[in-house]
Amino acid sequence: MADYVRDWLERRDGEPASDLDLVVLLLNxxxxxxxxxxxxxxxxxxxxxxxxxxxDDIGSALGPGDLVRLRNLRESLRAVFQAKSSDExxxxxxxxxxxxxxxxxxxVSADSILLQVGTGERGxxxxxxxxxxxxxxxxxxxxxxxxxxxxALPCQCAFIxxxxxxxxxxxxxxxxxxxxxxxxxxxxxxx
Numbered sequence: 001m002a003d004y005v006r007d008w009l010e011r012r013d014g015e016p017a018s019d020l021d022l023v024v025l026l027l028n029x030x031x032x033x034x035x036x037x038x039x040x041x042x043x044x045x046x047x048x049x050x051x052x053x054x055x056d057d058i059g060s061a062l063g064p065g066d067l068v069r070l071r072n073l074r075e076s077l078r079a080v081f082q083a084k085s086s087d088e089x090x091x092x093x094x095x096x097x098x099x100x101x102x103x104x105x106x107x108v109s110a111d112s113i114l115l116q117v118g119t120g121e122r123g124x125x126x127x128x129x130x131x132x133x134x135x136x137x138x139x140x141x142x143x144x145x146x147x148x149x150x151x152a153l154p155c156q157c158a159f160i161x162x163x164x165x166x167x168x169x170x171x172x173x174x175x176x177x178x179x180x181x182x183x184x185x186x187x188x189x190x191x
Contacts, residue, residue, distance in 0.1 A: 016054030019134035027158040061123030081147045093136045100129040152179040
């Protein structure tokens with residue numbers, strides 16, 4: 001299991017992953033430090049991670065014909081993480097939302113009322129509607145400043161910065177430790 005998935009599982013307190021969490025997990029299915037780097041060679045990895053984070057409802061409904069479109073969704077969402085402005089992010093997200101017919105609906109349960117997109121959809125149809133909607137909601141409420149990619153090169157895994165000071169730079173503790181060790185070795189060589 002990848003370090004960023006392990007880190008997420010430690011933080012989740014038994015709650016299933018949100019759609020925004022699934023965005024990050026999908027983006028990180030391309031991990032340049034993993035072997036192989038692209039874990040979407042088939043659907044096994046994504047189904048397993050979705051089940052691991054309490055979202056088997058999404059992963060189990062994916063079929064072999066969904067693989068190419070899932071990779072395309074990953075690249076479209078990655079582009080939003082690399083956007084330089086909210087305008088640029090909106091220009092990418094709005095067409096995704098239109099193509100997916102991502103119409104918000106009120107979902108009433110015994111103890112809550114939620115506004116959700118892709119209600120009743122399963123598999124790739126749910127992902128193509130719900131993941132861009134979750135990312136769009138994040139951008140609308142928090143801007144793009146908390147969307148990040150790991151600063152520990154060559155890693156380019158994505159993360160959402162939940163720190164109060166907006167100082168997160170690494171996708172996981174392993175990348176943070178690797179970068180700190182590299183800086184330590186550089187300082188030692190200069191002495």
